Amino acid sequence: MGTPDQENMAIQMVGIYKYFGPYCALENVNLDVKKGTMHAILGENGAGKSTLMNILYGMSKPDAGQIFINGKLLDIKHPKTAIENKIGMVHQHFMLVPTFTVAQNIMLGKELTNPFGILDFKKANRVIEELSEKYNLLIDTKKKIENMSVGMQQRVEILKALYREAEILILDEPTAVLTPQEVKDLMLTLKTLAQHGKTVVIITHKLNEIKQVCDFCTIIRRGKNINSVNVNDYSEQQLVSMMVGYDMDLKINKTKAIPKDVVFEIDNLTVLDDRGIKKVNNLSLKIRSGEIFGIAGVDDNGQRELVEAITSLKKVSSGTIKIKGLEIQNTTPQNVIASGIATIPEDRHKEGLVMNFSVTENLLLKKYKENPLSKHGRLNKQKINDFADSLIKKFDIRPPECKKRLVRKLSGGNQQKLIIAREVSEDPDLLVAVQPTRGLDVGAMEYVHRELLKQRDLGKAVLLISLDLNEIIDVADKIAVIYNGNIVKTFESAATNENEIGILMAGGGK
Ligand SMILES: Nc1ncnc2c1ncn2[C@@H]1O[C@H](COP(=O)(O)OP(=O)(O)OP(=O)(O)O)[C@@H](O)[C@H]1O
């Protein structure tokens, strides 16, 4: 056993190095996490947070460094070793079997048997239910994963780790996909875990979450340790400044919009989902050039189907969608783009990017047929390189020499910057932004917000759809609340507040 100090520590990562080819993603990084505490890892997109945690969980091999768990030196080559040493991890993309029940998923790979070697479902169910109750997870163990919300699935992942007797729980951006209420519930669960002596390591970009629930915070910048601090001793502003390396002003100064003509109009739109259920129900809205029109709402109130109808990924059953007077409902995605609509989609991996194409190729996706990048069917390499260079520089896509890098190797924030660079460079009349800052660090988030405002001031119409109410309030000029597929009310943003909108979002005020 190690020194008493070491025994107080659940995790000690010492001198960790990680290279991806010549690129040094982690350079001599140290991490000390005390037992029974909640410890945040803070850093910009691409700083190396996920890489560090993947190393701890045995999913990635460090090029140098040591890991001590409870003072004991371990060689964690595989997640199996991590699990054996009571380390659990909740990934951002869940790894559950959709057609299995909660109990089946949790037991998978750790089946309990009775003395005759036969699966003991009863016993396993009991253990799972006890855990669910102890940590206030409120899970119906007989329910199938495919019928559960994202927030519930995340609880199943937590329960799965606890069933494997995890003492250390790592969560990689667990709140990026949750509604505000789900975030509150998760924070409560994590607090309870820490109170029971478990150690929680959480990667998050949300400073208020760090301030509210975490004890300590380790800040990483571009693969290097910057500081490890007691959260109480620092303000949000100070944490951000350490993260980015300069004094960053968190507030954006929004100037007043100068709206002009209506460019985009939806009238009495109804859209059904695949099972024939009305998801958008007789919805109407108008957006002017020079304004940001925000739609606030709880997840699954028709936002997804509305966007799919606008982009012609889904047929509408009645109503019209017009851009500059031209009807575009039930046409093709190509026609929608050609008519002047650009989209920052919700799912950047599936809809926004070709992950196995390079940065340049992704920047070029919509433009490769256009003069001067292409002439008489031939691509002009020099022009294409210049085009990519200028967007990478203008939109600060990192690392700066990423032109030939496959997009799947970029960090989340940089992938999002790439999409925005491409869509904005289309010079659209309407920019549709769906959850544009999900998973982004505060610097990148601020960047995206400023970019939306800039597009507005260039006279574009901007439709912002987000589950993050703060984002809508900060950025939008008009705020519409969507509930059950319909817009229940539209406000000038200056004339309302979080409370009023929150009530309408939850179906109140009717
Ligand atoms: N498999 C890989 N191959 C090459 N480079 C990689 C690979 N995985 C990560 N990187 C690079 O290592 C750096 C750190 O990535 P990592 O995913 O750890 O960042 P992060 O801090 O988690 O960022 P985010 O907040 O965007 O999730 C990034 O520059 C990324 O492009």
Ligand SMILES: [Mg+2]
């Ligand atoms: Mg990450």
